[in-house]
Amino acid sequence: MTEATYTVEGMTCAHCVGAVKEEVGELAGVDAVEVDLETGAVKVTSEQPLPREAVAGAVTEAGYRLVA
Amino acid sequence: MTEATYTVEGMTCAHCVGAVKEEVGELAGVDAVEVDLETGAVKVTSEQPLPREAVAGAVTEAGYRLVA
Numbered sequence: 612m613t614e615a616t617y618t619v620e621g622m623t624c625a626h627c628v629g630a631v632k633e634e635v636g637e638l639a640g641v642d643a644v645e646v647d648l649e650t651g652a653v654k655v656t657s658e659q660p661l662p663r664e665a666v667a668g669a670v671t672e673a674g675y676r677l678v679a
Numbered sequence: 680m681t682e683a684t685y686t687v688e689g690m691t692c693a694h695c696v697g698a699v700k701e702e703v704g705e706l707a708g709v710d711a712v713e714v715d716l717e718t719g720a721v722k723v724t725s726e727q728p729l730p731r732e733a734v735a736g737a738v739t740e741a742g743y744r745l746v747a
Contacts, residue, residue: 625742626694674693 616654618679634673684722686747687738702741
């Protein structure tokens, strides 16, 4: 099990948090996604380390932007 | 057919707009709901004038606040 924390820009409300959690949570091997709306921090727990582009793609799919 | 415009506080993104449109749109007799995210203006077209408390209740249900 591995954890990585990213920063997502553009989330403004609980719906945004839900959209990011849903898209990132659908990536293969992801067990948990925690989001801090205030800071934009997205902590992803997964079986294996995830390719950054996979996470970025899911965030884009949700309508936001991975910035760190 | 009648139109009334309200002001809703707290909407920050397109998801918020969607939530308000959905809840207000479910009120009996409502034909159309238009929302301006920038101003918080919610224009409701309905068969008959709606009780203000019905609209306020739907907005609250969506998670926002009717302020005018």
